[in-house]
Amino acid sequence: DAKTTQPTSMDCAEGRAANLPCNHSTISGNEYVYWYRQIHSQGPQYIIHGLKNNETNEMASLIITEDRKSSTLILPHATLRDTAVYYCIVRAHLDSWGKLQFGAGTQVVVTP
Amino acid sequence: DAGVIQSPRHEVTEMGQEVTLRCKPISGHDYLFWYRQTMMRGLELLIYFNNNVPIDDSGMPEDRFSAKMPNASFSTLKIQPSEPRDSAVYFCASSPDSSSYNEQFFGPGTRLTVL
Numbered sequence: 001d002a003k004t005t006q007p008t009s010m011d012c013a014e015g016r017a018a019n020l021p022c023n024h025s026t027i028s029g030n031e032y033v034y035w036y037r038q039i040h041s042q043g044p045q046y047i048i049h050g051l052k053n054n055e056t057n058e059m060a061s062l063i064i065t066e067d068r069k070s071s072t073l074i075l076p077h078a079t080l081r082d083t084a085v086y087y088c089i090v091r092a093h094l095d096s097w098g099k100l101q102f103g104a105g106t107q108v109v110v111t112p
Numbered sequence: 113d114a115g116v117i118q119s120p121r122h123e124v125t126e127m128g129q130e131v132t133l134r135c136k137p138i139s140g141h142d143y144l145f146w147y148r149q150t151m152m153r154g155l156e157l158l159i160y161f162n163n164n165v166p167i168d169d170s171g172m173p174e175d176r177f178s179a180k181m182p183n184a185s186f187s188t189l190k191i192q193p194s195e196p197r198d199s200a201v202y203f204c205a206s207s208p209d210s211s212s213y214n215e216q217f218f219g220p221g222t223r224l225t226v227l
Contacts, residue, residue: 043116043203043218044155087155099168100216102155 004088009107012082018075020106022088025069030092033064034100035073037084044087044102047073078110116219118204124225130192133222136185137206145216146179146189147203155203161187194226 005023012018024033035047048055048062050071055062061074075082085105117136125131137144145160159169164181172179176195181187191198201223205216 038155043205043221044216045218046215049215099157099160101157104154 004090004103006086006088006103006106008104009109012075012078012108012110014080014110014112015077018078018082018108018110020073020075020086020088020108021070022073023070024088024090027068027090028092031090032092033062033068033071034089034091035060035062036087036089036100036102037082038087038105039081039084047086078108080110080112082108083110084108116204116206116217118202118219118222120222121220122223122225124227125194126227127195128193129226130190131194131198131224131226133189133191133202133204133224135187135189135204135219137187137204138217139185140208141206141217142209143207143216144181144187145205145207146187147205147218148200149203149221150200158189191224194224196226199224199226 032049032051034049036044037047038044047059048057050062050064052064052068062071064071085107087102087105089100116138119134123131142163143160146158147155148158149155156171158171159179160167161181164184177191179189201221203218203221205218207216
């Protein structure tokens with residue numbers, strides 16, 4: 001599976017949009033981009049995934065560049081409860097199905 | 113649904129003792145995963161099951177670790193004998209069939225401390 005690069009940490013003001021970047025320059029054509037987050041002392045939580053089209057759900061939006069070498073997770077209106085470590089993961093859907101390889105992620109701190 | 117249930121939530125034991133961690137996946141989910149999280153190594157996949165059958169145990173650190181899934185609603189992760197370096201948070205996760213694009217639902221974790 002391709003590796004991802006994320007900033008170690010970032011701050012965001014409450015009520016503002018949080019834009020979390022992720023680089024995955026070696027992504028293969030059959031690999032999806034997944035985002036999970038982990039709030040302190042809890043298990044990771046799925047946020048969203050995409051292949052090449054932009055995706056939106058009730059939690060966030062995922063913007064994938066046309067060359068698919070990078071993506072951005074957008075939390076449209078950050079709240080204090082969004083403070084967490086955010087993981088960007090790329091993997092093929094059908095190969096080694098179970099393996100989500102979590103990196104170090106981005107520690108996002110939402111401040112009042 | 114109550115989500116993935118893990119027990120105990122906290123476990124403190126002494127080196128050399130046997131430790132058994134338990135997991136009840138979400139009803140109807142075909143896949144079950146065991147992860148370990150430490151500050152040094154982050155979140156690592158240890159093993160996963162599909163329809164109660166172990167599919168990939170390449171992440172299991174050594175023979176002291178074993179995992180079983182006797183039925184669709186229960187799994188155990190056993191460490192025997194335990195060592196201080198096994199101290200970590202152990203997460204269990206479950207997932208529906210492969211059409212769900214790998215959305216895994218994690219339990220609250222078991223914090224293990226081996227003295």
